[in-house]
Structure formats: structure tokens, C-alpha cells
Amino acid sequence: MSPTQKALFLNKKFGDLVVEDAPIYKPGPGEILIKIKATSLNPVDWKIQKYGIFIEEYPAILGGDIAGDVEELGEGVDEFRKGDRVFVHGQFVNDRSSFQQYTLALASATARIPPSVSYEQASTLPVVLTVSYVGLYNENPHGFGLTAPVSEETQGIYGGTPIVVLGGASSVGQIVIQLARLSGFSPIITTASLKHTDNLKSLGATAVFDRDLPASELVKEIKKLTNEPIKFVYDSISSNITQETGVELLAPGGQLATVLPVTAKVDKDKSAWLILGMPRLPHNIELVETLYHDKIAGFLEKGIIKPNKVEVLPNGLAGVPDGLARMEADKISGLKLVARPQENL
Ligand SMILES: NC(=O)c1ccc[n+]([C@@H]2O[C@H](COP(=O)([O-])OP(=O)(O)OC[C@H]3O[C@@H](n4cnc5c(N)ncnc54)[C@H](OP(=O)(O)O)[C@@H]3O)[C@@H](O)[C@H]2O)c1
Structure with a gap:
């Protein structure tokens, strides 16, 4: 038997x-x-x-x-x-x-x-790491098309570029914040219950806004934090409300990543991608295998990803x-x- x-x-x-x-x-x-x-x-x-x-x-x-x-x-x-x-x-x-x-x-x-x-x-x-990594580093329409931080030369290269992570305390959001820090984004702006502020700042968030602020106020406050156009919003919650907030935050040419199907109306000059963190989708395989097989143990060992x-x-x-x-x-x-x-x- x-x-x-x-x-x-x-x-x-x-x-x-x-x-x-x-x-x-x-x-x-x-x-x-x-x-x-x-x-x-x-x-x-x-x-x-x-x-x-x-x-x-x-x-x-x-x-x-x-x-x-x-x-x-x-x-x-x-x-x-x-x-x-x-x-x-x-x-x-x-x-x-x-x-x-x-x-x-x-x-x-x-x-x-x-x-x-x-x-x-x-x-x-694994589940939250893959969807975070694919969303940032896979090509459009599978992700933002950013350069993956797989070497010293490709880490820290987005200095001065703002990114907003909606729902930073979610399991996905916490990983996106840490990857954004590794890629050099600044500022890294997030929304969460404010009890999570210290933890999210320790992971790399530079500003944490109350997740319950009305969308219009949130957008106004976030836009005060940077003079640079906001081109990247990672929505790790992806309710209809958070998606609408994400679209509103984006400058023309900006991209929204969602973890659930896109339901918000997206202006013609902006893009929204549903990120599928499935490791064996053909367009994810190479990116994900390189991360797991060659890189992530080192990131963990050095405390780059917690x-x-x-x-x-x-x-x-x-x-x-x-x-x-x-x-x-x-x-x-x-x-x-x-x-x-x-x-x-
Ligand atoms: N597409 C994919 O491949 C993929 C992969 C993984 C996950 N997902 C999806 O991604 C979503 C998140 O997954 P997860 O594992 O990260 O969930 P999770 O860790 O269980 O999310 C719970 C956290 O989300 C926070 N939250 C809930 N609503 C919020 C809002 N409106 N604004 C800000 N924060 C909010 C909660 O905040 P409080 O602490 O304030 O309660 C809590 O800390 C799920 O819908 C999941 O199905 C998709």
C-alpha cells in the first residue's frame, strides 16, 4: 500500500x-x-x-x-x-x-x-510576496513594468519618485512597502488604521494616513506631500472606494495596480492593471523563479524584507x-x- x-x-x-x-x-x-x-x-x-x-x-x-x-x-x-x-x-x-x-x-x-x-x-x-513583486516589476499589463531590484545596480533607482500603497497594513501592503523601499521610492505614502503607524514606518513608509479619511480629504493631504506627479498607486485592498481613490490620486500617465478585478472608472490617460500573483502563469515564471530561487533568502537574511x-x-x-x-x-x-x-x- x-x-x-x-x-x-x-x-x-x-x-x-x-x-x-x-x-x-x-x-x-x-x-x-x-x-x-x-x-x-x-x-x-x-x-x-x-x-x-x-x-x-x-x-x-x-x-x-x-x-x-x-x-x-x-x-x-x-x-x-x-x-x-x-x-x-x-x-x-x-x-x-x-x-x-x-x-x-x-x-x-x-x-x-x-x-x-x-x-x-x-x-x-509566498502568496503576498508574489503578487507584490509581480505588480511592481512585471511588464504592463501584468504590473507597473519597473526594474526589479535584483542587483545593487538596480536597487534604490527610483529615488525621488513617489508611490502610494493603499492598505499598507494588509499582508500584501506590508510587502509592497518594503519592496518600494528597496527600489528607492520616496516618499512612500500609505493608508492604514493608525495603530499600525510605527510598524509601517519601520518597514519603509514615510507617511501613514488614516484609512477612514474621506477620499477627497485623503487625496488632498497626499498631494500636499510631494510636488512630483504620482505615477504609481498599488491598491492592496481594491474595494471600489480604494480603487476610485487610487485613480484620483494618479497624475496623467499614472498606473494603478489592483489585487481584485478593476471596478473603478479609469480616466483615458491613466491605466489600471489587475495583478495576478500566480507563480506559473507564463508571464510570471521567469520573474518569480529568479526572486525565489536566487534572491529572497538574501533579502530575508539582510532584513531587507521582514x-x-x-x-x-x-x-x-x-x-x-x-x-x-x-x-x-x-x-x-x-x-x-x-x-x-x-x-x-
Ligand atoms: N490578485 C492576487 O494574486 C492576490 C494575491 C493575494 C491577495 N489578494 C487579495 O488582496 C487582498 C488583501 O489580501 P491580504 O492577504 O493582504 O489581506 P489581509 O492581510 O487579511 O488584510 C487585512 C488588512 O487589510 C486592512 N484593510 C482592510 N480594508 C482596508 C481599507 N479600506 N483601507 C486600508 N486598509 C484596509 C485591515 O486593516 P485594519 O488593521 O485596520 O483592520 C487589515 O490589516 C484580498 O482581497 C486578497 O484576496 C490577491
Whole structure:
């Protein structure tokens, strides 16, 4: 009999999340098998259950954020060893997702976890890191088309260029702010509940405005902060209201990045792009693999990128549904919920 593991299955479209047995997969050429030590939860996980989006084959294993140990190497993988601590962005396919004890990943898209970073911290990164990075550095219409900060020559090159990050305390927003700092943007202006101000300033924000200010006042106050035209607004919330604010903030020729479908009316002389942070979309592969395979461990080691704060959920995989319910109820503020799939089975 082939070996089995525990996985959290969404048993059918709009169905229930239940812990059941699943096979342990065999890595093919270029792949690794990862024993998952930590996975974080994302809004998309409850949205898939509630709205039936993205997934057609059920029962389905959800979860995109994988951190753990290399368990087995597929043919041709020579850059990792069994036991290496790694993290990677999963996919919406059962043998590549994270709400389970073991999963497969491509070695070419996998990152090492530096010693200073825990599995839980690393697991907060992939989904929000990919959408942040793609939104800033992929070409139009997939992102702003900025130069990625992959070398000393390409870091800090946007000095004097303002950027606005709407929703800086969201998990996406926190990463966008840090990447904007690495690219040299200034000022980096954000909106959030003001209790997050100190943390967001420590990540690189130069000004934090109350997320509840009326849009017209917010636009007036932000425009006072810079004489330069605002050409880049990253809307990490993307409600209709935040998108409209983003469009209004932009100077002619400016670009708005959204994380949900564009619903705002966009003036003819401005652009709005829906950013899809899926690592295996053909236009994302090279950018994302370079980031994960070659760069992100160094950024973490040097403290250039700090993972979001963590709250560990009780009861391993069985604790995930309660966490998703809290996310859906908008009860998560400035942190990531993390589950440990090896616990309590
Ligand atoms: N397109 C993609 O590939 C992609 C990838 C990842 C995520 N997403 C989407 O991006 C969105 C954010 O995801 P996430 O993981 O970053 O969420 P999250 O961390 O759970 O977001 C919660 C945070 O958002 C803040 N917030 C909520 N409404 C706000 C507003 N109007 N203005 C400013 N801040 C606000 C909350 O602030 P308080 O602390 O004040 O409550 C809270 O800190 C979700 O809709 C998600 O589905 C899309």
C-alpha cells in the first residue's frame, strides 16, 4: 500500500473542509517533496470555498503558502539536500498546495529559509510576496513594468519618485512597502488604521494616513506631500472606494495596480492593471523563479524584507476552518494566521 498523509479537503464546490487521508506524492524530474511545517492562510482560501472560484476538480486541497523541509529529491535536483529548510508558492492543484503534510514543488521556484527566519514566518510570504513583486516589476499589463531590484545596480533607482500603497497594513501592503523601499521610492505614502503607524514606518513608509479619511480629504493631504506627479498607486485592498481613490490620486500617465478585478472608472490617460500573483502563469515564471530561487533568502537574511507578524492556530490542519472564518469576518488586523500541518493528527 502506498504511504498516506493527512490533508484538509474541500469536499465539493461550496462544500465543507474536512481532514482526510491523501497519498504522499513522488517527486518527478526537477521536483522536490516537502514536509510542510507551516502554512499561512489567505483570503483566497475562504473565497474559493464561498464563491466556487478558481478550482474545478474536487475534492480539492487549498492553501498556497508552503514552508518546511525537503523530504525527497526528484531526478536532476542538485541544489537541495534532504532536510534543507525551504519555502515556496503553491498552486491550486492537490499535489502542489499547502493544507496537507507533504507537497511537491519545482526546485527552480523554491527558496531557502535563512536560519534567522522560522518556518512560521517564512510561510507568511509566498502568496503576498508574489503578487507584490509581480505588480511592481512585471511588464504592463501584468504590473507597473519597473526594474526589479535584483542587483545593487538596480536597487534604490527610483529615488525621488513617489508611490502610494493603499492598505499598507494588509499582508500584501506590508510587502509592497518594503519592496518600494528597496527600489528607492520616496516618499512612500500609505493608508492604514493608525495603530499600525510605527510598524509601517519601520518597514519603509514615510507617511501613514488614516484609512477612514474621506477620499477627497485623503487625496488632498497626499498631494500636499510631494510636488512630483504620482505615477504609481498599488491598491492592496481594491474595494471600489480604494480603487476610485487610487485613480484620483494618479497624475496623467499614472498606473494603478489592483489585487481584485478593476471596478473603478479609469480616466483615458491613466491605466489600471489587475495583478495576478500566480507563480506559473507564463508571464510570471521567469520573474518569480529568479526572486525565489536566487534572491529572497538574501533579502530575508539582510532584513531587507521582514515577514509579517504571525499568530499560530491551534489543532493543526483542523484549526484552519476557524481561521478562515475569522478572515472572512474581517477580524484579522496586521498579521497572518499560520497552521502547523504536522500537529494534532
Ligand atoms: N490578485 C492576487 O494574486 C492576490 C494575491 C493575494 C491577495 N489578494 C487579495 O488582496 C487582498 C488583501 O489580501 P491580504 O492577504 O493582504 O489581506 P489581509 O492581510 O487579511 O488584510 C487585512 C488588512 O487589510 C486592512 N484593510 C482592510 N480594508 C482596508 C481599507 N479600506 N483601507 C486600508 N486598509 C484596509 C485591515 O486593516 P485594519 O488593521 O485596520 O483592520 C487589515 O490589516 C484580498 O482581497 C486578497 O484576496 C490577491
